[in-house]
Amino acid sequence: xxxxxxxxxxxxxxxxxxxxxxxxxxxxxxxxxxxxxxxxxxxxxxxxxxxxxxxxxxxxxxxxxxxxxxxxxxxxxxxxxxxxxxxxxxxxxxxxxxxxxxxxxxxxxxxxxxxxxxxxxxxxxxxxxxxxxxxxxxxxxxxxxxxxxxxxxxxxxxxxxxxxxxxxxxxxxxxxxxxxxxxxxxxxxxxxxxxxxxxxxxxxxxxxxxxxxxxxxxxxxxxxxxxxxxxxxxxxxxxxxxxxxxxxxxxxxxxxxxxxxxxxxxxxxxxxxxxxxxxxxxxxxxxxxxxxxxxxxxxxxxxxxxxxxxxxxxxxxxxxxxxxx
Amino acid sequence: xxxxxxxxxxxxxxxxxxxxxxxxxxxxxxxxxxxxxxxxxxxxxxxxxxxxxxxxxxxxxxxxxxxxxxxxxxxxxxxxxxxxxxxxxxxxxxxxxxxxxxxxxxxxxxxxxxxxxxxxxxxxxxxxxxxxxxxxxxxxxxxxxxxxxxxxxxxxxxxxxxxxxxxxxxxxxxxxxxxxxxxxxxxxxxxxxxxxxxxxxxxxxxxxxxxxxxxxxxxxxxxxxxxxxxxxxxxxxxxxxxxxxxxxxxxxxxxxxxxxxxxxxxxxxxxxxxxxxxxxxxxxxxxxxxxxxxxxxxxxxxxxxxxxxxxxxxxxxxxxxxxxx
DNA sequence: TTGTACGCGTTATCAT
DNA sequence: ATGATAACGCGTACAA
Numbered sequence: 001x002x003x004x005x006x007x008x009x010x011x012x013x014x015x016x017x018x019x020x021x022x023x024x025x026x027x028x029x030x031x032x033x034x035x036x037x038x039x040x041x042x043x044x045x046x047x048x049x050x051x052x053x054x055x056x057x058x059x060x061x062x063x064x065x066x067x068x069x070x071x072x073x074x075x076x077x078x079x080x081x082x083x084x085x086x087x088x089x090x091x092x093x094x095x096x097x098x099x100x101x102x103x104x105x106x107x108x109x110x111x112x113x114x115x116x117x118x119x120x121x122x123x124x125x126x127x128x129x130x131x132x133x134x135x136x137x138x139x140x141x142x143x144x145x146x147x148x149x150x151x152x153x154x155x156x157x158x159x160x161x162x163x164x165x166x167x168x169x170x171x172x173x174x175x176x177x178x179x180x181x182x183x184x185x186x187x188x189x190x191x192x193x194x195x196x197x198x199x200x201x202x203x204x205x206x207x208x209x210x211x212x213x214x215x216x217x218x219x220x221x222x223x224x225x226x227x228x229x230x231x232x233x234x235x236x237x238x239x240x241x242x243x244x245x246x247x248x249x250x251x252x253x254x255x256x257x258x259x260x261x262x263x264x265x266x267x268x269x270x271x272x273x274x275x276x277x278x279x280x281x282x283x284x285x286x287x288x289x290x291x292x293x294x295x296x297x298x299x300x301x302x303x304x305x306x307x308x309x310x311x312x313x314x315x316x317x318x319x320x321x322x323x324x325x
Numbered sequence: 326x327x328x329x330x331x332x333x334x335x336x337x338x339x340x341x342x343x344x345x346x347x348x349x350x351x352x353x354x355x356x357x358x359x360x361x362x363x364x365x366x367x368x369x370x371x372x373x374x375x376x377x378x379x380x381x382x383x384x385x386x387x388x389x390x391x392x393x394x395x396x397x398x399x400x401x402x403x404x405x406x407x408x409x410x411x412x413x414x415x416x417x418x419x420x421x422x423x424x425x426x427x428x429x430x431x432x433x434x435x436x437x438x439x440x441x442x443x444x445x446x447x448x449x450x451x452x453x454x455x456x457x458x459x460x461x462x463x464x465x466x467x468x469x470x471x472x473x474x475x476x477x478x479x480x481x482x483x484x485x486x487x488x489x490x491x492x493x494x495x496x497x498x499x500x501x502x503x504x505x506x507x508x509x510x511x512x513x514x515x516x517x518x519x520x521x522x523x524x525x526x527x528x529x530x531x532x533x534x535x536x537x538x539x540x541x542x543x544x545x546x547x548x549x550x551x552x553x554x555x556x557x558x559x560x561x562x563x564x565x566x567x568x569x570x571x572x573x574x575x576x577x578x579x580x581x582x583x584x585x586x587x588x589x590x591x592x593x594x595x596x597x598x599x600x601x602x603x604x605x606x607x608x609x610x611x612x613x614x615x616x617x618x619x620x621x622x623x624x625x626x627x628x629x630x631x632x633x634x635x636x637x638x639x640x641x642x643x644x645x646x647x648x649x650x
Numbered sequence: 651t652t653g654t655a656c657g658c659g660t661t662a663t664c665a666t
Numbered sequence: 667a668t669g670a671t672a673a674c675g676c677g678t679a680c681a682a
Contacts, residue, residue: 001675001676002675010652010653011652011653011654012653012675012676013652013653013654013676013677013678014651014652014653016675016676016677016678017651017652017677020677024651024652025651025652026651026652029651029652041454041455041458043431043434043435043455043458043459044435044675044676045376045435045437045674045675045676046435046436046437046676047372047375047376047381047436047437047674047675047676048376048658048674048675048676048677049675049676049677050372050658050676051370051372051373051376051657051658051659051660051674051675051676051677052657052658052675052676052677052678053658053676053677053678054658054677056372058436065401066391066397066400066401066404066416067394067397067398067401069392069394072391072392072397073392075391076390076391076392076418079391079417079418083417088415088417088432088433088436089415089416089417090413090414090415090416091391091414091415091416092404092408092413092414093401093404106368107413108413109368110368110369110370110371111371111372111383111413112370112371112372129366130366130368133366133368134368215597215598215601216597216598216601216602217597217598217600217601220601243598246598247598247601250601250602250603253603254603272540272541272542273540273541273542273568273571273572275542276540276541276542276545276572276575277541277575278575278578278579326659326660327659335668335669336668336669336670337659337660337669338661338668338669338670338671339667339668339669341659341660341661342661342667342668345661349667349668350667350668351667351668354667354668369659369660370658370659370660371660372658372659372660373658373659373660373661373674374659374660374661375660375674376658376659376660376661376673376674376675376676377659377660377661377662377673377674378660378661378662378674379661379674
């Protein structure tokens with residue numbers, strides 16, 4: 001800036017002002033400064049700016065996995081809104097591991113983000129303390145609790161599971177199975193589903209759970225295990241993800257079973273293919289884009305000094321009836 | 326650090342040393358410092374560190390889309406390798422727009438990343454100049470050229486297209502179509518495929534191109550258009566993505582057509598579902614994880630002062646024959 | 651509208 | 667093994 005200023009015949013501060021608030025600088029000097037910037041190829045140093053202003057204009061985001069559309073489809077609109085407001089996003093993946101999350105939180109906090117977005121409401125004690133100590137806005141997403149660290153926006157996974165149980169029972173199904181994969185939240189949906197279904201129908205739910213992330217292959221393997229090992233038939237299967245549901249449909253067809261007549265399926269997530277498979281997949285829709293935008297809004301409001309009436313935002317979910325169940 | 330030092334009875338500098346190179350500090354003072362850090366909850370300020378050392382330990386990554394597995398599956402291992410080496414990743418999406426990429430490059434450069442990863446080899450002139458001016462390692466991925474800005478690691482999309490043409494002709498197909506979606510690279514594959522196929526078979530390739538990103542719905546619509554508008558039948562369809570191929574298989578089945586007998590399909594990407602559909606999808610595999618790791622290695626080598634013999638790394642591709650073609 | 655002086659929290663250099 | 671001091675490049679008073 002000093003160099004640019006020298007070329008333009010002004011001081012360093014004036015250059016700084018020209019960049020941060022052009023209205024505070026006269027038209028002529030502004031032009032001289034712009035010319036000098038073009039001539040030198042000057043690129044402002046945001047690091048120095050952050051150190052001086054104590055604002056990094058950086059928000060950090062931690063998700064379990066960046067290859068999973070469930071999370072990236074929230075993050076993408078979140079990013080967009082934040083960028084419109086001048087913030088950049090530092091994104092890392094925790095790999096579904098709370099200890100790793102703790103380390104990442106420390107690493108991110110070192111960079112003095114102006115706020116932080118976390119996936120889920122479970123964190124280690126040390127992580128929680130570090131977060132509190134940072135005294136910046138924290139938004140936890142993809143789950144809700146009445147006692148977030150700061151704010152949260154998401155939905156109740158248990159309620160979703162119960163709603164699916166009610167839905168399938170009201171649809172007349174008397175037997176049910178479940179195929180789950182991935183994270184702890186999928187398990188919570190499954191557990192709530194199984195409890196409610198068993199209570200209302202008097203029949204236990206046959207379960208298959210995978211540690212690994214959801215995949216079409218896991219869906220196929222899940223149906224195979226349900227049928228071959230657990231003698232499952234003539235019922236509905238609740239999957240923790242649409243891709244598992246698709247896998248079940250593929251496996252069913254390969255076995256000459258028809259969906260939904262022989263095996264009915266209900267997925268989760270309403271991914272973009274769910275409406276276009278044959279039969280189309282009945283599923284639970286969560287508006288992940290809206291969730292990302294809401295999270296960004298919550299953060300921005302905090303930046304402008306506002307405190308929300310409630311510390312949590314429940315964006316809910318919706319069961320979309322299609323043809324697979 | 327000054328506060329921590331006071332508690333431990335040493336100066337600020339010693340605290341800095343204890344953190345950056347503990348071997349330069351005696352055992353006793355090290356312990357005192359660590360206790361003081363625990364007591365105060367001190368979190369080092371990486372911004373100040375970056376300003377002083379002129380090293381941000383940050384690398385920036387620009388991809389067209391973070392919701393697209395094609396890119397995230399490269400970025401994930403890239404991240405992992407970089408983090409093991411102490412670097413954090415600043416990730417943004419360009420939305421397939423070169424102008425937006427240019428703006429993002431400027432924004433990222435402001436944060437003084439130690440290196441930058443770009444997707445693709447096409448950039449605006451201004452972007453190219455800014456990149457050169459930053460004089461940091463630049464790695465362009467997902468494509469190859471003999472004249473990268475700095476280094477590149479990827480594969481030739483044209484060659485891939487031609488290889489697919491040769492593959493299907495050698496497999497005996499006499500008619501071909503293509504369904505493409507998404508980015509410019511997909512179009513290059515398609516064009517090379519069509520040229521080679523037409524030249525060897527004497528028959529033109531029926532084409533459907535979507536501006537939007539690949540989806541199952543687009544795959545279905547693509548086959549519908551090929552059949553209904555262009556009278557396509559009894560041939561093979563080259564898709565720019567496995568999800569399009571799956572869409573074509575779904576649409577074919579819905580029309581009572583069997584794959585590969587009535588319509589054969591070859592995808593691209595070898596996504597994890599491709600091997601598990603029924604029939605399994607014949608596709609072009611690119612080792613995206615290896616690509617990400619290679620990109621990280623290339624960057625790290627540059628950090629340690631090494632200059633590669635070649636400015637480009639061609640990681641190639643492989644046609645995986647399964648049942649859909 | 652513009653400039654001076656100082657501080658942000660580290661690392662690097664040179665002493666001791 | 668430890669400390670004093672000077673950058674690093676900007677923003678924020680405050681003054682002119």
